Amino acid sequence: MDERLNTLWTLTQTGIAAEIAPPVFSVLSGIAALALVVFALAATSNMQKRPGRLQNLAEIIYEFFDNLAVSLVGERGRKYVPLAGTIFLFVLFSNLMGLIPPGVAPTASLNTTIALALIVITYVQYESIRANGVVGYFKHFARWGEVPVFVSPLMFIIEVVSELAKPVSLSVRLYANMFGKEQVTLALITALAVPLFKSAYIPLPIQFPVMMLGLLVAFVQAFVFALLTLIYLALATEHADHHGEHAHAH
Amino acid sequence: MNFEVGTGLYLMGLALAVGLGLPIAVIGAALGQGRAAAGAMEGMARQPEIAGRIQTGMILALAFIESLVLFSFVIFFLLQGRLPTVGQ
Numbered sequence: 554m555d556e557r558l559n560t561l562w563t564l565t566q567t568g569i570a571a572e573i574a575p576p577v578f579s580v581l582s583g584i585a586a587l588a589l590v591v592f593a594l595a596a597t598s599n600m601q602k603r604p605g606r607l608q609n610l611a612e613i614i615y616e617f618f619d620n621l622a623v624s625l626v627g628e629r630g631r632k633y634v635p636l637a638g639t640i641f642l643f644v645l646f647s648n649l650m651g652l653i654p655p656g657v658a659p660t661a662s663l664n665t666t667i668a669l670a671l672i673v674i675t676y677v678q679y680e681s682i683r684a685n686g687v688v689g690y691f692k693h694f695a696r697w698g699e700v701p702v703f704v705s706p707l708m709f710i711i712e713v714v715s716e717l718a719k720p721v722s723l724s725v726r727l728y729a730n731m732f733g734k735e736q737v738t739l740a741l742i743t744a745l746a747v748p749l750f751k752s753a754y755i756p757l758p759i760q761f762p763v764m765m766l767g768l769l770v771a772f773v774q775a776f777v778f779a780l781l782t783l784i785y786l787a788l789a790t791e792h793a794d795h796h797g798e799h800a801h802a803h
Numbered sequence: 804m805n806f807e808v809g810t811g812l813y814l815m816g817l818a819l820a821v822g823l824g825l826p827i828a829v830i831g832a833a834l835g836q837g838r839a840a841a842g843a844m845e846g847m848a849r850q851p852e853i854a855g856r857i858q859t860g861m862i863l864a865l866a867f868i869e870s871l872v873l874f875s876f877v878i879f880f881l882l883q884g885r886l887p888t889v890g891q
Contacts, residue, residue, distance in 0.1 A: 624856065722870055729873030736880070777866040780859065 582659035585646040589639070614638060618779065625780075626787040633786050636676065640669065641779035648731060648771030652764055658771075661731040666724035673782045674720045681789035693789075723781060730774050734767040814887070821882050828875040832868050839864045 596611035604612060618638045622630035644660060651658025659665045682690045692698070694716070695709040738760045843861035847854040 621859070725877065726866065726870040726873060729870075729877050732880075733873065733876055773862065773866070777862065780863060781866075784863075 577657070578659045578662040578665055581650060581657065582643075582647060582665050585643060585650060585659060588646055589642055592642070614642070621780070622783055625783050626790070629790070630783065630787065633783060636673075637779040637782050640673070640782055641775050644669070644727065644778050645771060645775035648775060649768075651731060651735060652767055652771070657735065658731045660727055660774075661735050663724065663728050666728040667720070669727070669778070670720040670724035673723065673785065674716075677719075677785045677789045680786055684790040719785060723778070727774055727778055730770050734763065734770060738763050738767070817882060817886060821879060821886060824882070825872075825875055825879045828872045832872040835868045836865055839868065 592607075593611075596607040599605075600608060615634065615638060618634045618641065619631065622634050622637065626633065647660045647665065648658050650656045651661060678690075681693065685693055691709075694712040695705040696712070697705060700708055741760045741763060839861060843857050843864075846857045850857075
């Protein structure tokens, strides 16, 4: 018993990430990816005009992101729907894995979230170059033609820094949310449940409110990650066509 | 002796940073999020037909504000790991 309490105490004091090695998170995110593949195959293997439950769910998710992409990016946003939808589902699966008691969310590790953010940002740069050309890509950074010429070098530096800050904020936001939830749960277990019940594994009623909050956070953060993916894509490709209705969030 | 005073001051500063840093960030973010949500609700009440788009924008704004708190939360954990335990 003492041994177990000591382990729990170390977990809360040093953070989960220090205790659980990165390979564990890799395996967990592999499981999440596998679950996604199974879900996709099961939902699309026997498609019908009157959809069953799984197909209906998949269609709802797809339609939701289709509407979102069209409203943010415009008609050409349709091709970004698979990326945004996959990221949403993967992050959601990963987040929800942390809510099943012995599990840890793979997204509670910086390794997973940085990988996701790098995928998104690399694709954004690729799309930006494809939409504007190499010269247009750098002109976009310098805000060429939008600001006076002598301000352009300054704008270039600012834009490059803000472009570099995107993957950082994207990954740390998701990581800190999930890591925070796990930490608060663990802290409640060690600080309240262990002294009260003399056991590490009874404390469900005490950590329950945090778990409910975690459920909400899991959905919101998955949605925010996918939404930001779409918005970055919209910002990167907005110069390709010159009529209104763009995302202006920044 | 001099060394001990320095260590004591260091630990005191560390404890203050751990204890007060996050609450200060939370106060600021709570005020900001309250304003953002209030503005969004008002907009939704005035124009219910674009409530969906307002909601998307609101969630985005809240996520941006919240990420700042979470940055300080991460730093809180980094600092907390440096505090000595009772035994030490």
